[in-house]
Amino acid sequence: MNLLTPFIILIERSGVRRHLVRALVAALAVAASLIAAPAQAKVARDLQEAVAAAERGERRAARKWERDIGGMRQVQAIIVTDGSDPDMADLRRHILRTGGSVHASFPSFNAMSVQIRPNQVRALAQRRDVVSVSPNRETRRTASTLESITGALTSNVRTSSTKTSYSGLDGTGIGIAILDSGVMKAHDAFLNGSGTTRVKRSVNLLNGATANWITGASGGSSLTPGSSALASYESAIANDGNLFADLHGHGTHVASVAAGRAKYYLSGTPDTTGIAPNANLYDVKVMNDQGVGSVSDALEGIQWVIFRAKEHNIRVLNISLASDSTESWRTDPLCLAVRSAVAAGITVVAAAGNYGLSSSQQEQYGGIAAPGNDPSVITVGAVNFKGSVARSDDVVNNFSSRGPTRATYLDAGGVRRVDNLLKPDLVAPGNRITSAAATNAASSPVWNLLASTYFTQLVGSLGITQTHPEQQMLMSGTSIAAPAVAGAAALMLQANPGLTPPLVKAILQYTAQPLAGHSLIQQGAGSLNIDGAVRLAKILRTDIASRVQAGTISPGTDLLRDDDDSIPSSSSINSLSFNWSRIVFVGGNTIVSGKALFEKFQPIWDPRITWAGSAVRRLVPVYWSGTGIAANTYVRSFTETALVNQTLLTSGVVRANALAGTSSWLGRTGVFMPTATLSGWLVSGSGLVMAEGIVMAEGLVMAEGIVMAEGLVMAEGLVMAEGLVMAEGIVMAEGIVMAETTLLGEP
Numbered sequence: 001m002n003l004l005t006p007f008i009i010l011i012e013r014s015g016v017r018r019h020l021v022r023a024l025v026a027a028l029a030v031a032a033s034l035i036a037a038p039a040q041a042k043v044a045r046d047l048q049e050a051v052a053a054a055e056r057g058e059r060r061a062a063r064k065w066e067r068d069i070g071g072m073r074q075v076q077a078i079i080v081t082d083g084s085d086p087d088m089a090d091l092r093r094h095i096l097r098t099g100g101s102v103h104a105s106f107p108s109f110n111a112m113s114v115q116i117r118p119n120q121v122r123a124l125a126q127r128r129d130v131v132s133v134s135p136n137r138e139t140r141r142t143a144s145t146l147e148s149i150t151g152a153l154t155s156n157v158r159t160s161s162t163k164t165s166y167s168g169l170d171g172t173g174i175g176i177a178i179l180d181s182g183v184m185k186a187h188d189a190f191l192n193g194s195g196t197t198r199v200k201r202s203v204n205l206l207n208g209a210t211a212n213w214i215t216g217a218s219g220g221s222s223l224t225p226g227s228s229a230l231a232s233y234e235s236a237i238a239n240d241g242n243l244f245a246d247l248h249g250h251g252t253h254v255a256s257v258a259a260g261r262a263k264y265y266l267s268g269t270p271d272t273t274g275i276a277p278n279a280n281l282y283d284v285k286v287m288n289d290q291g292v293g294s295v296s297d298a299l300e301g302i303q304w305v306i307f308r309a310k311e312h313n314i315r316v317l318n319i320s321l322a323s324d325s326t327e328s329w330r331t332d333p334l335c336l337a338v339r340s341a342v343a344a345g346i347t348v349v350a351a352a353g354n355y356g357l358s359s360s361q362q363e364q365y366g367g368i369a370a371p372g373n374d375p376s377v378i379t380v381g382a383v384n385f386k387g388s389v390a391r392s393d394d395v396v397n398n399f400s401s402r403g404p405t406r407a408t409y410l411d412a413g414g415v416r417r418v419d420n421l422l423k424p425d426l427v428a429p430g431n432r433i434t435s436a437a438a439t440n441a442a443s444s445p446v447w448n449l450l451a452s453t454y455f456t457q458l459v460g461s462l463g464i465t466q467t468h469p470e471q472q473m474l475m476s477g478t479s480i481a482a483p484a485v486a487g488a489a490a491l492m493l494q495a496n497p498g499l500t501p502p503l504v505k506a507i508l509q510y511t512a513q514p515l516a517g518h519s520l521i522q523q524g525a526g527s528l529n530i531d532g533a534v535r536l537a538k539i540l541r542t543d544i545a546s547r548v549q550a551g552t553i554s555p556g557t558d559l560l561r562d563d564d565d566s567i568p569s570s571s572s573i574n575s576l577s578f579n580w581s582r583i584v585f586v587g588g589n590t591i592v593s594g595k596a597l598f599e600k601f602q603p604i605w606d607p608r609i610t611w612a613g614s615a616v617r618r619l620v621p622v623y624w625s626g627t628g629i630a631a632n633t634y635v636r637s638f639t640e641t642a643l644v645n646q647t648l649l650t651s652g653v654v655r656a657n658a659l660a661g662t663s664s665w666l667g668r669t670g671v672f673m674p675t676a677t678l679s680g681w682l683v684s685g686s687g688l689v690m691a692e693g694i695v696m697a698e699g700l701v702m703a704e705g706i707v708m709a710e711g712l713v714m715a716e717g718l719v720m721a722e723g724l725v726m727a728e729g730i731v732m733a734e735g736i737v738m739a740e741t742t743l744l745g746e747p
Helices: 005-014 018-034 045-055 089-097 118-125 145-150 228-237 250-259 295-312 333-343 449-453 478-495 501-510 530-538 544-550 675-683 704-709 737-741
Strands: 066-069 072-081 101-106 111-116 130-135 138-141 175-180 199-204 280-285 292-294 314-319 321-323 347-351 378-384 408-410 416-418 426-429 433-436 472-475 570-573 576-579 584-586 590-593 609-612 615-623 635-642
Touching: 045 072, 045 118, 045 130, 072 118, 072 295, 072 333, 089 101, 089 111, 101 295, 111 118, 111 295, 111 333, 118 130, 138 295, 175 250, 175 295, 175 478, 199 228, 199 295, 250 280, 250 433, 250 472, 250 478, 280 295, 292 295, 295 314, 295 321, 295 333, 295 635, 314 333, 314 478, 321 347, 333 347, 333 615, 347 478, 347 501, 378 478, 378 501, 426 478, 449 472, 478 501, 478 530, 501 530, 501 584, 530 570, 576 675
Parallel strands: 175 280, 175 314, 199 280, 314 347, 347 378, 378 426
Antiparallel strands: 066 072, 072 111, 072 130, 101 111, 138 292, 138 321, 408 416, 433 472, 570 576, 584 590, 609 615, 615 635
């Protein structure tokens, strides 16, 4: 008998209708889950190991987030709170009283970065206002032909493209934030048609090099817009005068894939134009010259993007880096940060990772790292386009990380649960992509670290005449595929500014092209199709986002812009015609389809709602207000609540879980079903048309015993120590130099 049994018996005896019983039981279950979890459940597993070692008196080798000060071991940790004290004042006092120190506060995420002794972690986790305690892990980079491959040159998107002029959609007016190792502002790839840079702001959020949003144990919950304190902070992080901010080389290449603009090259050299060549760029440096950063640096960067997003019209955030988190999306700090960005209306694109193969070169599943394991972000895998613009021979790269997500959490009963979310969401070109290469000076330029270290493979193999400041290099990895999708999102938002982040994600999936032979957890819904995504975006009404924010749009409201509009179903790119996948992942592990998804407003298009399995949460931004402060512009904090009996989908939507069946690797069913097979069934009209919509759903839950019995290499928690230690079957250090570039990619 569990805690709910007495209530169930009482209700049944009272003769209440069954659907009311189910509703009340669901409410009680949510309430039970909100009861303070055991302290151990709040502490990340890798941090638990450090605490246990300290309690045993072991002097193990320190990880990056551990250090010895005065002969005493200290750990750097990130604490996520329940938001009951927005200023986190009492928590600050607790940290100081126990001999710790506060490094930075992140009011947008109700989080704090601290340094404490390991023996203080358990007491900290016992506090009712503490949701989770995580180590301040490292982040690393996840390590035009593009226009033609992706469909950016169809008449529907861009009617012509040369190296000096563009027409049609090109990202004009849309801001893309690049959270990475910096962007070389002086590179010609980032000029507009008038020769002016499109890198509108450059900020440096590396710890130790800049001020934090709030430092020390004092201070309010944030910096007031227009205040001298905010001006001082912005001055401390400003990097606008640094024209060569990327000595590593990763961030510049990523930014150019998303929004680079080819200027001039000798005849016969490749056109390296990016996807949105006139979008505005915002360089948010959170990784150093070796391509390494920390979670707290990334949180600081994401917080800056959220705060400035509406002011600069930053609609897209590209994150081609990852952390080796052991935690569920529910408590992981990076996941919380990107989920907050989505709730604030920012489309977040994340790299899936480059761990599709084990150390023995066997395909392995479960290699999705944070924040790509969050259900709210667009997680992107990599396609090998075989060196041609034809799409018919494209395949998913072997190195591209496969799903499902394998991070875990302890439920209210102390049982460890695996997230098992369907990822990646889609794939995009990410093999041997030529794009901008950073240098470190205007005169006698020196190549960036990646290019200089692997010059023959990344630069010499191109065989082109290199002209400063237009140097090019090639790279491979999901971190290069992600910005192609970020650029596509910018084009969609230029075509229809009223799209919400979940709508952008759904459209990208629905219009994707399924690649033959690859499953749902290898390629998601299929390969990026910008032609289809823009066509679908254009026929939807342009006031969706504003009405969602105002609360004036109801489930089932007509979303089509004109009465005579109809939902398309296919595209033609480079003489290849193909049906759209018509597949959309929702609820973490549920597959839906059907024109009703876009003909009628679905509650899940509200970016403040996150649905995964039986968890439905609402994360709402709270904006600064007051004299001289623009209304609904600057996010101060967020409030999060668990929703009960929330309507998620309306009638008319097609549910495809039954078509996919139970997950079996040998049977190629469930999550292992080829995407093209499932898509073909949906195109032919199969699937369950829901008469009453969805309130809650369990989705395609993987049968772990069957999976393991079938001999799969399965990651069990993404555990890493400094990126080179094998733990539970997977190395998870996103973007180790050798693993990231793979130098030549794949043939």
